[in-house]
Amino acid sequence: MYHSIAVTLSQTINHPMHLTDLQIAKATQMKPITQIAAKLGIHEETLRPYGKYTAKLPLKLIDPQRMKGKKLILVTAITPTAAGEGKTTVSIGLAEGLNKIGVQTTVVLREPSLGPVFGMKGGAAGGGYSQVLPMESINLHFTGDFSAIEKAHNLLAALLDNHIHSQKNMLNIDPRKIIWKRVMDMNERALRDIVIGLGGSAQGVPRESGFDITAASEVMAALCLANSLMDLKEKLGNIIVAYTYQDEPVRAHQLKAHGAMTALLKHAIMPNLVQTIEGNPAIIHGGPFANIAQGSNSILATKMGLSLSDYVVTEAGFASDLGGEKFLDLKCQYGGLKPDAAVIVTTIRALKSHAGVAIVNLKEPNPKAVATGLANLDKHIENMRHFTLEPVVAINQFITDSQEEISVIKGYCEKLGVKVEVCEAWAKGGEGCVDLARTVKAVAEGGLSNFTPLYHFDWSIEQKIDTIARKIYGAAEVEYSVKAKQQLRMFAKIGLDKLPVCIAKTQYSLSDDPKLTNKPTGFTIKIREFDIAAGAGFIIPLAGTIMRMPGLPSAPAAEMIDIDEDGNIIGLF
Template sequence: MYRTDQEIARASKMHPIAQIAEKLGVLEGDLRPYGKYVAKLPLKLIDEEKIKGKKLILVTAITPTKAGEGKTTASIGLAEGLNKIGVKTVVVIREPSLGPVFGMKGGAAGGGYAQVLPMESINLHFTGDFAAVEKAHNLLAALLDNHIHNQKNTLNIDPRKIVWKRVMDMNERALRDLVIGLGGPAQGVPRESGFDITAASEVMAALCLSKDLMDLKEKLGNIIVGFTYQDEPVRANQLKAQGAMAALLKHTIMPNLVQTIEGNPAIIHGGPFANIAQGSNSIIATKMGLSLADYVVTEAGFASDLGGEKFLNLKCQYGNLKPDVAVVVATIRALKSHAGIPFDELKNPDPEAVKTGLPNLEKHIENMKHFMLVPVVAINRFATDSEEELQIVKDFCQSQGAKVALCDAWEKGGEGAIDLAHEVKKAAESGLSNFTPLYDFQWGIEQKIESIARKIYGAGDVEYSVKAKQQIRLFGKIGLDKLPVCIAKTQYSLSDDPKLINKPSGFTIKIREFDIAAGAGFIVPIAGTIMRMPGLPSKPAAENIDIDADGNITGLF
């Protein structure tokens, strides 16, 4: 009988978190418990010497489709499989945002028999990390408006050039664009503003790129909130905001320890968007995993052209991390979707459609080779996949020089990922990966953008608007031109046009403007239209979520 993810999670036996910590050699006295099954890990457990020689596995994917790729499920399943074959492994992933939980996507705790527990807690509030990021972000917004109102704007801030909005961890389109400060002199200075979703906050991005609390405080102080009438940047440290903001994040900076369905350790921390930020868990969480286990399996948001590229160019360079293997998750359903097959027909066997969709997989394999990483393709298996379709993908991967294995973790847990675990272990121990970032931070802004657009996206050219060119000149003037770039574009295409599926070529990437994340440590070239505050769908997932008198929650997925 079919069981939902929530039913599977609820029927699973959980172990006290101290027992899970013991598997990593962490003493109970070092834990900061959040109830019986969750704890925070203090940063003192990170040991750079212990990290040396450990194996870091990046899990990325082909271009997302409505059919789903199951990257988190595959990551958790791979960690279960590696533990089953005797490799001390921890999976390290991002925290879910409430926006998708109540919207269309649902939770982010894996699926089937490859989940992290307690699933309900992880998907709903968890340890309050998102709330703390939200409060720290909005504190800065409040101090900014208070400075203009009460301190007579001694910093000479141009209200028309303020770039710091407020955030909320919810999908709410009505809050995207607002006018604030209405109601007369006592209510502040009227100006345009709005809300972003918390995952899009620069505070979240900075948290996940920090090495410790003092580094985070410095990054928070470097946040640019706006510009003066003379186009000079105004930073959070000029508002004396960084100390109070960091104080709110005192506990948030510590990664969260939970467990998988099979009782293996899992670390969950941070949740930056992959569209406009780096899209991966924190450097701190990844280094915590590498300090405590022999293998770390970690994922990056969306596909290799978004979260994967940003993980490798930004996070790895800032964190001095060197991945050993890149796992590319693909599904038969998604490949057929890239061939143009309608969603309601994807369950029907169609070998020719699979062949038509293979160029998309080919590009993502190629992208990992650009970073000098050994690619292993994980075919996330669905019950509707035919043997002929599966064989087509296997043969294709071999023709591309990529190892390939089925992943049946959704149905079988770690047992369904043993073949994948063996392939990943062999690749990690082969020494064939020689991770090399795509660009150096010292390159010019346009050179960095074009290296990504041409090599990773497959673009023929890059075009800049007049505004973007003006901003590039400004960045050189104010010393931001040596920051890495974090290109914002659609996740649904290798290009900046979501309608160009599969493997488009010869297209032009159009950079229309830039956002600045000077505190986090990158600039954001914007290609196409990117939504920083999503809206709810016509039938939100929230409508199916309920709770009974005994506190039992239903409808989560």
Template structure:
């Protein structure tokens, strides 16, 4: 009988967090313990000088499918494998949101024998970081509405042009669009508003692009909450909000130290969306890992065209980070899915379908080469994969001159990722990569968008709606045109149409409007429809989760 992730986690023996910290050379007095197995790490442990010569490994993937690709599991297994090889390695990950935990996707603590522990704590509340982001965000919302109501709107804010909503860390479709301020003059000014999920908050994005607490406070103050009647931006610092917001984030800004099943260090911090934000853990967490370990394995959300591109163009430029290798996770099932094979048939061997789906993998390899990074393909192996199917991918990669290895971390832990670890180690130490961002921040908004759309998505053209063109003029006018871009589009296609699978060509990216994250530091061109507040499925995962009188949790994956 195959054990669940939770059963495997419960059967694992956890070490005291001080023992994990000692592997990274962290003194006990420098830990901020959250119980026996979790600790916060103070920012003083980051040492820019120690970053020199360290190796940063980005784990990305081919275009996601319903069958799942397993980037987190591969990242953890790769870290375990590198530690077995004697390389002092830390895996650095995002924190899970409660939305997917109680919804359909599940948690973000890995799977099988490649997990981070304690998995229940990590997936449920953890150290309260998401709650602090939520409170800081909603404090700004409250101050905004209070200003309009109690201070007679001295900032001349146009209620029709307020763009700042509220957030909560739960899938709740009923709150997407609401009307607030009803009930009479004592209850405020009635207006339309809504809720986003906490991972979509600009406060979360700002946290993950900050270098320290004062940098975060400045970013929070620069958040644009709306516009005046004269179309002038109104920022959070005009409401004197940034100090209190940053105070709520005093502990949140510190990364969290936990452990893998095999007792190796894992740093987990932040969790922005990869659609409308950068989709990776914080600059602080990544630099913390590089200060304390020799190799850092980290992942970016979705595929190379979304989380991967944003990690490289936004996070790396803001954090002055230089990755050494890009690991591209592929599964046999996903390749068959990109060939058009129905989901219910993916378990059936079909090497021709695998070959037909390989153009999608080719595009993601090409994308990493655009950044002058050495790509390594990791085949995340499932029990239903046939030898013929796997050999088709191995032969294809060999023909292309791209290194490839199996990842069997889910079933075997670090021992299942030794070939992958050795391949990645050799690639990282070869010096073959010469990371170069795709664009410079000072390019025009249109030039940045079209560079990403053509090179990374493979688009033939980019079109802008009338509204988008007007917004570009506004951004140019108010001095926001030099910010990097963070294109919001579907994760299920290289295009902006989720129905165009595999490697579409000749398509047009349609930018219908823009959002702005001036505090976090990027512009969001929106292609297609992006859901900032998901809904629960017809059978939510929450229905299977339970707890007994002794506090033992069941049903959590």
């Protein structure tokens, strides 16, 4: 039987190793959301409450004039490893640290997807004493944004199949060339490829289809790149769902779907206000994949934060070569955003992993392996400088890290002229990030960055891909399949060749081969084909195989999650 935790934060803060993230979250006395809103100058009547501790923020609070002079901090990381890097934990801790030194700061994050929460035991609310609350709600249904996106996506799918069946296919759609699948917010490998329309003529036209996870939906990507409700409506109308027998694209507005889809997203487009464990404001909104989409929270959420606070700390999915590059080239260009500094999160154990140390040996001190793994960190520092951004390295410290290992990183960064600080956000919250906060503030206000995108939208698709591959990945060349070359000609024909690119590749390597860790050189990026997100506004070159619908592991985290008769959830991290 689970018993409620009747301990205070002050009683437990010195013993974080004995508590789960959920226990730490439950031990925190949350403030009513009206008090959090008041810190941002928001009146109670303006809020759209979702219970006592969460609220929707109306878009009218976004004010371009108030955004001027505000500071935007991007948190990215080195190439991910199985050991994990803790980017969200550092982002929250940095925001806490900035508030501690007197800088009004809001952390702006993505929403978790339910699939991974129930699968590989991973959420997106931070950890230890660096969390956003209410943790249970955020990691589960939250305010229903994912559900609304799912419904809008599947409405389009339903209207498409209904058009073919009931409206005699007036648009001349080739059922073999339908590219719009359905989505659900769960890991379910059995639905990746399915056949629909079986059971006779009354049940529709039989064809192959499938399901993606909701975070991979183009509707999600479009919502997160929209600058207003009407902009979202236009983006949804531009979604390409299929091709005719003459290979002409068929868009959602031709099915008269975009109005109803936007109506379903009327509330989902509004960012969500919650709080950090130390009672500071946090905005959480959207959750697109960082492989096949931009991998960052919505433009509207970031602009909301910049309208209401002096600093915004935000993160991008995976490392600088994926979420970081897409944040800077897609989101910032579409949203007119200009970051003032970039934080690169690294860990001792991740660097040792890149050096080839087995995961079972990562806790053992190994300064030599750390030095070898620094090649990966070096590339991500270089990547941020390609955007004329001044990076700050944050060493996310673990209890097993030795001072000698930390000194290896510090010494290396000093030789490169890069600021570096140890971050103890997980164990100490904001207090563990004060030094990092002071350094980031100095960089952001010192005029050391002058953000410049890597490419312009009017470049050719090949030029954009080549620039990213060579500069950000470190590739020697780019190779296109016959199919990819045919698609490039088609993009030019239908006027999509001026869209930005969102390269889909593995997160586990700077290359498109997950086995090439650390800092590979001399490799070729192979573009096998393209996907289109014409509504969201980008082309997706596919380098390798990217899974749009994950499966559950052999021992899913869902098996450990339970609830007692009083409604207390247990086993959630």
